Amino acid sequence: MKNEIVTQDNSLLFDSTRFEHAQRVSKMLASSTMVPQHFRDNIGNCVIALNYAHRAGIDPFMAMQKMYIIHGKPAVETQLQIALFNKGGRFSPLKYKIEGEGDSRRCVATAKDLASGETIEGPPVSIKMAKDEGWYNKSGSKWKTLPELMLRYRAAAFFIRLYAPETTLGLHTPEELMEGAIDITPVEQEIERDANQEYIDIPFEEPDPDPKENGLTSEEKEEILALEKAEAEASTPGF
Amino acid sequence: MLEFKTYYTGSTGNLHVCTDEHTRIAIDFGVPFPQAQKAFDYKISSIDGALITHAHRDHCKGVPRAVQSGVDCYAIKDVFDSLGISSHRAHIITPLDLFHVQSFRVLPFLVQHDVPNVGFLIQSDYGGKLLYITDSYYCKYRFTGVDIIAVECNYRKELLEKNIQAGLVPEVLRKRITRSHFEIENVKKFLHASDLSRVREIHLIHLSSTNSDPEQFKKEVQKSTGCPVYIK
Numbered sequence: 001m002k003n004e005i006v007t008q009d010n011s012l013l014f015d016s017t018r019f020e021h022a023q024r025v026s027k028m029l030a031s032s033t034m035v036p037q038h039f040r041d042n043i044g045n046c047v048i049a050l051n052y053a054h055r056a057g058i059d060p061f062m063a064m065q066k067m068y069i070i071h072g073k074p075a076v077e078t079q080l081q082i083a084l085f086n087k088g089g090r091f092s093p094l095k096y097k098i099e100g101e102g103d104s105r106r107c108v109a110t111a112k113d114l115a116s117g118e119t120i121e122g123p124p125v126s127i128k129m130a131k132d133e134g135w136y137n138k139s140g141s142k143w144k145t146l147p148e149l150m151l152r153y154r155a156a157a158f159f160i161r162l163y164a165p166e167t168t169l170g171l172h173t174p175e176e177l178m179e180g181a182i183d184i185t186p187v188e189q190e191i192e193r194d195a196n197q198e199y200i201d202i203p204f205e206e207p208d209p210d211p212k213e214n215g216l217t218s219e220e221k222e223e224i225l226a227l228e229k230a231e232a233e234a235s236t237p238g239f
Numbered sequence: 240m241l242e243f244k245t246y247y248t249g250s251t252g253n254l255h256v257c258t259d260e261h262t263r264i265a266i267d268f269g270v271p272f273p274q275a276q277k278a279f280d281y282k283i284s285s286i287d288g289a290l291i292t293h294a295h296r297d298h299c300k301g302v303p304r305a306v307q308s309g310v311d312c313y314a315i316k317d318v319f320d321s322l323g324i325s326s327h328r329a330h331i332i333t334p335l336d337l338f339h340v341q342s343f344r345v346l347p348f349l350v351q352h353d354v355p356n357v358g359f360l361i362q363s364d365y366g367g368k369l370l371y372i373t374d375s376y377y378c379k380y381r382f383t384g385v386d387i388i389a390v391e392c393n394y395r396k397e398l399l400e401k402n403i404q405a406g407l408v409p410e411v412l413r414k415r416i417t418r419s420h421f422e423i424e425n426v427k428k429f430l431h432a433s434d435l436s437r438v439r440e441i442h443l444i445h446l447s448s449t450n451s452d453p454e455q456f457k458k459e460v461q462k463s464t465g466c467p468v469y470i471k
Contacts, residue, residue, distance in 0.1 A: 191377045197381070203337060
C-alpha cells in the first residue's frame, strides 16, 4: 500500500466497468457462508468492503474478516491497521515502550521515519487514562482481562491516526467505536436524532383474576420472617 | 391505587418501591441490605420482587443478600453476571419481553447509559401505569397512558460547565456525564414527547449533588408539564 491520499482514481466506485465487476464479485461473496454475517445477502456491504480492500491493497476476503459494523459504522481491526502501517514503507514497523505499574502503567508506540531517520513517539496511553475515559469499565471491556494488549492496540491506533492517517482510510477500530474513544456524533446531535422516536406500550392482556402469591412456600415465608426478626433484634440497641 | 415511593436516590444508592392493592416491588436495590431492611421496617418478605436496572453498584448493591433472603430479583444477564449470582431467585429479563410479578405486568426496555441498562413500564392489574427511567442520557421511546413517571433528572448543562470551569468537577467527567445521564432540558423534551394526559405524579430522581438545583428543577418541570413534581 502506498502512503498517499486516496483519490477517486483508485476507487472502484467511479469507473463503470470496475463498478460492474465489483458488483458481480460482491454478488458471489454475499452468497458465501464463509464471509461474516454482516456481508451475507448484502451486496452493498460487500461492494464497500471490496472498495476498501482495493484501496488498501489487500485481499478482499481477508479485509472482510477484519471488518465490523459497530453502532452502524464500519470499523477495521487494529491488527489489520497495524499490518497496513507496517508495510506502508514510510515508517519502520511499530514498536512499543511500556513502563510503570498499576494505574500508572503506560504504553507509547514508536516508529522511525525512514526519510529523516527520526524516531517518532505517539501519545502515551495508560490504565489511568482508560479508567478516566470510561473505556476500562465498559460492559465487556477487554481492558480488565487483556490490559497489556489493549495498551498496545490503543497506543498504535493513536500513533497511526496522528502520523499516518492515510493508513486507516478514515475508518476507526472496533474498540474505538465501542468504547466511544472517538466521538462519532456530538451528543446533542445523537439525542436530536434518536430520542423520543417510537411509542411502546404494554400489550393488552386480560388481568389475572387471582394473582398468585409471590412463589414462596409457607415454610420459606416463616423462615424469612424468623430470620428478619432475629436480624432486627440484633440491630436494635439494648437499653 | 398505584403508588411510587423513593427511599434512596442518587449516586450513593437507589431504592424505590411501587405498590398496588396486591403487590409491592422494589425498583433498584442499590443500598446495603441492612439499609433496605430498615426502609422496609424489617419486613423484607413484604417485597414481592425487585426490578434492577443495571450493574452499577448504586443500583444493585443489595441484590446478593436480597436473593439469599428469598426476594425474586429481575434484571438483565449483565447484572447477575457482574454480581456472580446464580439462583432460582435471579430472573434474567430481556428488553421488550413482558414479564409478570404478581399483579404487575412489566415491560423492560433499553435505555442509553455507559453499560447495558433498562427502564421499566409497569402496569397494575388493578389499574395504573408507572414509567421508571434512570441513568440514561436520552430515551428512544415515548409512552402513553402513564399515571406516574419516575425519571432521572441528573444535571443542567450550564451548571456542569460552570463546575468544570471552577474545578469542582474533573473535566474528564464531562463526556461520561453527558453520555450517561439525563440533562434537564432533555428530560423536558422527553416528557413533552410522551402523552401526559393521565399523569398525576412526576418524580425526578437521581439528581446530581453538584450539577443540579432541585428546587429550580421541580419548578421548571412542574411549569413545563402542568403535573405535580416530587423530588426526594
